[in-house]
Amino acid sequence: MNHNLSDKKPIQQTDKQTNNEVSMSINGQAITAPDSLSVIQALWHAGYPRVKGVGCLDGVCGSCRVMVRRSGSPEIKMELGCQLLIEEDMDVFFSVFDTPSQHHYDLSKISTSWDVQTEFHKIFSEAQKCRHCGGCNKACPKGIDVEEGVALAVKGRFRESGELFVDCVMCNLCMTGCPEYIDPNHVGLFARRVTGYFHTRPSNLINQLEAIRTGELDVDTHSGMEE
Amino acid sequence: MSHANNGIFYHQALDNYLLKQNAGDGFEAVELSIDEHELLSKFHPDHRKETMTRLQVGPNQGDRCHQQIADVLQADSRIDAADLAGAQIKETDVLVIGGGGAGCAAALIAAESGANVILATKLRLGDSNTVMAEGGIQASIEKGDSPQAHYNDTFKAGHKRGNKELIKNLVMDGPDTIRWLIQQGMQFDLNRFGDLLTRKAGGTSANRVVYFRDYTGLEMMRVLREAVSNSDIDVWDYSPAVELLSNESGHCAGAIVSSLHDCRYVQIKAKTVIVATGGIGRIHLNQFPTSNHFGATGDGLVLAYRLGAKLRDLDSFQYHPTGLAYPQHLSGTLITEGVRSSGAYMINALGERFVDELKPRDIVAAAIIRECREGRGVVGDNGLQGVWLDTPGLEQRNPGIIKERFPKLMHLAQKSNIDITRTPMLIYPTLHYQNGGVVIDKNGRSTIAGLYCVGEVSGGLHGRNRLMGNALLEIISFGRRAGASAVKDKKTRGHKQISIDHISNLRRELMQKGMPMTSKSPVLFPDYVQYDSEENTAMRKDTDSHCGVCLS
Numbered sequence: 001m002n003h004n005l006s007d008k009k010p011i012q013q014t015d016k017q018t019n020n021e022v023s024m025s026i027n028g029q030a031i032t033a034p035d036s037l038s039v040i041q042a043l044w045h046a047g048y049p050r051v052k053g054v055g056c057l058d059g060v061c062g063s064c065r066v067m068v069r070r071s072g073s074p075e076i077k078m079e080l081g082c083q084l085l086i087e088e089d090m091d092v093f094f095s096v097f098d099t100p101s102q103h104h105y106d107l108s109k110i111s112t113s114w115d116v117q118t119e120f121h122k123i124f125s126e127a128q129k130c131r132h133c134g135g136c137n138k139a140c141p142k143g144i145d146v147e148e149g150v151a152l153a154v155k156g157r158f159r160e161s162g163e164l165f166v167d168c169v170m171c172n173l174c175m176t177g178c179p180e181y182i183d184p185n186h187v188g189l190f191a192r193r194v195t196g197y198f199h200t201r202p203s204n205l206i207n208q209l210e211a212i213r214t215g216e217l218d219v220d221t222h223s224g225m226e227e
Numbered sequence: 228m229s230h231a232n233n234g235i236f237y238h239q240a241l242d243n244y245l246l247k248q249n250a251g252d253g254f255e256a257v258e259l260s261i262d263e264h265e266l267l268s269k270f271h272p273d274h275r276k277e278t279m280t281r282l283q284v285g286p287n288q289g290d291r292c293h294q295q296i297a298d299v300l301q302a303d304s305r306i307d308a309a310d311l312a313g314a315q316i317k318e319t320d321v322l323v324i325g326g327g328g329a330g331c332a333a334a335l336i337a338a339e340s341g342a343n344v345i346l347a348t349k350l351r352l353g354d355s356n357t358v359m360a361e362g363g364i365q366a367s368i369e370k371g372d373s374p375q376a377h378y379n380d381t382f383k384a385g386h387k388r389g390n391k392e393l394i395k396n397l398v399m400d401g402p403d404t405i406r407w408l409i410q411q412g413m414q415f416d417l418n419r420f421g422d423l424l425t426r427k428a429g430g431t432s433a434n435r436v437v438y439f440r441d442y443t444g445l446e447m448m449r450v451l452r453e454a455v456s457n458s459d460i461d462v463w464d465y466s467p468a469v470e471l472l473s474n475e476s477g478h479c480a481g482a483i484v485s486s487l488h489d490c491r492y493v494q495i496k497a498k499t500v501i502v503a504t505g506g507i508g509r510i511h512l513n514q515f516p517t518s519n520h521f522g523a524t525g526d527g528l529v530l531a532y533r534l535g536a537k538l539r540d541l542d543s544f545q546y547h548p549t550g551l552a553y554p555q556h557l558s559g560t561l562i563t564e565g566v567r568s569s570g571a572y573m574i575n576a577l578g579e580r581f582v583d584e585l586k587p588r589d590i591v592a593a594a595i596i597r598e599c600r601e602g603r604g605v606v607g608d609n610g611l612q613g614v615w616l617d618t619p620g621l622e623q624r625n626p627g628i629i630k631e632r633f634p635k636l637m638h639l640a641q642k643s644n645i646d647i648t649r650t651p652m653l654i655y656p657t658l659h660y661q662n663g664g665v666v667i668d669k670n671g672r673s674t675i676a677g678l679y680c681v682g683e684v685s686g687g688l689h690g691r692n693r694l695m696g697n698a699l700l701e702i703i704s705f706g707r708r709a710g711a712s713a714v715k716d717k718k719t720r721g722h723k724q725i726s727i728d729h730i731s732n733l734r735r736e737l738m739q740k741g742m743p744m745t746s747k748s749p750v751l752f753p754d755y756v757q758y759d760s761e762e763n764t765a766m767r768k769d770t771d772s773h774c775g776v777c778l779s
Contacts, residue, residue, distance in 0.1 A: 038556040049758045052487060054521045055354040060445050063354055104457050107412055170449050189453055193412025200409045202423040208368045208402045219378045219399060221391040
């Protein structure tokens with residue numbers, strides 16, 4: 001099939017098909033590749049053995065974050081390299097530096113849900129210093145309203161805050177865009193985690209757990225399943 | 228009719244499709260009486276005799292196996308004793324290899340019990356197939372459902388070839404696995420009373436899949452990664468394991484990892500090793516595209532085999548029928564089975580249906596391959612081939628359904644530049660899952676002392692066919708089991724002498740059998756990355772500054 005990109009030519013078909021070789025640059029290296037390729041595929045196509053910053057190739061792991069400047073525009077945008085088709089004169093830089101969170105916490109150390117807000121402000125003390133510069137929103141390749149998510153968490157509205165981060169792939173780009181070192185995506189994940197940890201108590205699950213604990217439910221590996 | 232290279236060109240095929248589609252009376256029902264056995268044996272990739280071989284060395288000598296699997300299992304090691312001379316040495320209680328869901332679960336449990344844990348992963352923590360799982364996770368929690376029903380469904384779906392003891396433990400763990408995930412802070416879709424919502428997987432007798440939107444794996448992985456990052460687990464990213472270490476008795480005693488940061492080897496000596504490296508889709512068996520993660524190159528399978536661990540069902544893989552065939556940059560991406568469940572047909576290049584779309588995955592995949600091989604497939608001019616997934620028909624019969632029920636599919640279509648309510652998607656089976664793997668017991672122990680294998684790298688749970696939702700259950704259930712068991716082991720075992728002597732034995736055996744030994748494994752990365760090409764290797768060794776441009 002068509003996984004072997006090194007010797008493939010572009011395909012002729014579909015609504016908007018083109019068949020062009022484009023010239024662009026990746027990490028300052030001039031590259032020529034068919035415009036049917038993603039940034040990562042173009043790099044491989046050109047013979048560069050890129051392995052860092054490559055992950056799921058499905059847009060959900062946040063590994064291949066890149067900075068992009070398109071032809072004729074001074075604007076730099078953040079995107080995911082596996083999802084981005086190359087274009088003529090496009091400049092792309094991989095953003096592979098580590099961005100470890102400076103915030104550490106252990107959910108099991110928060111004794112009751114009444115303490116979550118207090119603990120939140122201890123753990124993420126910078127969050128209330130948000131100066132609403134919009135850097136996080138601009139940096140997010142998923143279009144999440146990160147800034148609003150942080151603001152909701154600061155107000156203790158964790159469930160609502162977490163809802164805004166449903167699409168977050170933890171690419172950490174919002175961290176790099178924040179001048180106050182808030183780690184907005186980790187704020188969002190904290191908000192999501194405390195909601196699950198403290199407030200998810202499904203009765204259907206709990207009943208089944210009890211039936212298993214008491215031995216009411218068990219598995220007989222011989223019952224009616226003849227070889 | 229313009230036939231080309233055993234198929235019909237895209238535009239002609241699209242005309243054929245539109246002609247029938249616009250005729251109003253739609254596509255005719257297909258003749259349903261097919262000989263499934265014959266279809267599978269003639270067209271399913273598992274049954275291609277010319278690509279199968281028998282293993283000549285190792286514990287599975289004589290077993291039937293795919294040639295490409297045999298190639299990596301019977302290749303030379305990347306390591307020589309000389310490589311270890313200058314290598315840094317680290318020691319730990321438990322070494323976990325792999326940073327997906329199984330590895331994280333194992334590491335969390337081991338660390339929680341007070342063990343020193345190193346988690347080494349080839350790419351970053353969380354870079355794995357786990358993060359891409361959409362459908363959900365199976366656990367019998369609904370009234371009327373039971374672990375017994377879950378057991379029966381799983382055993383039957385695996386063509387009664389699964390290990391009964393393993394399956395029993397898996398299904399009994401189901402509800403507690405969900406509880407544990409909630410305690411890590413994972414969210415699930417709930418009804419208005421706070422109960423878990425469930426849905427039905429193909430081949431199951433009850434609503435048993437719990438889920439979070441189309442993002443079950445993403446939600447699971449970001450929560451587990453955060454839990455690991457906030458623990459005492461020592462995470463080594465960009466550190467693929469390239470060989471296991473053995474002690475004087477042939478037990479597993481650690482691993483050698485190769486850092487992609489500085490291109491150096493490190494020996495990690497461990498009392499126990501838990502291999503959680505996932506599957507092997509990225510070696511593209513039979514040249515198939517894959518839905519798998521970039522790192523899924525079967526590293527753990529190779530390492531375990533070399534140390535003498537027994538494998539099973541090496542000739543059984545799952546090919547998901549509906550992988551995206553076009554556009555190229557998204558080729559292999561999965562299109563959920565739900566599209567067919569909702570009534571989308573599959574249409575060949577002549578504009579005809581050719582199989583009951585809701586047959587089991589192996590049958591449907593084989594039928595697509597049959598159409599393409601017999602000249603009724605759609606072809607492009609670079610070897611591209613496939614059949615249509617009739618999304619316009621689905622939309623026509625159920626106006627609005629695609630937008631409403633398949634937002635992720637809409638997103639995929641957008642990226643593909645195709646209006647799927649008017650133009651069908653080109654699909655072809657995609658390599659999805661390794662059904663077999665390392666033989667394990669109910670705690671994930673392999674046949675080699677000190678070596679655990681959990682998740683897709685292991686075999687036995689799914690027999691020869693896996694049910695949707697059982698993979699996510701497996702990684703957490705067996706990850707936790709292995710983590711707990713490994714900690715118990717650490718108290719009893721000590722290694723006197725640690726070496727890679729088992730590699731010398733392997734080389735001797737390969738030589739005796741006249742094996743070529745020209746290639747090395749684990750391959751670490753797909754071949755199209757050219758990671759091992761001579762100039763790249765030289766470049767990596769040359770100077771770190773080049774690493775800065777290309778590798779880092």
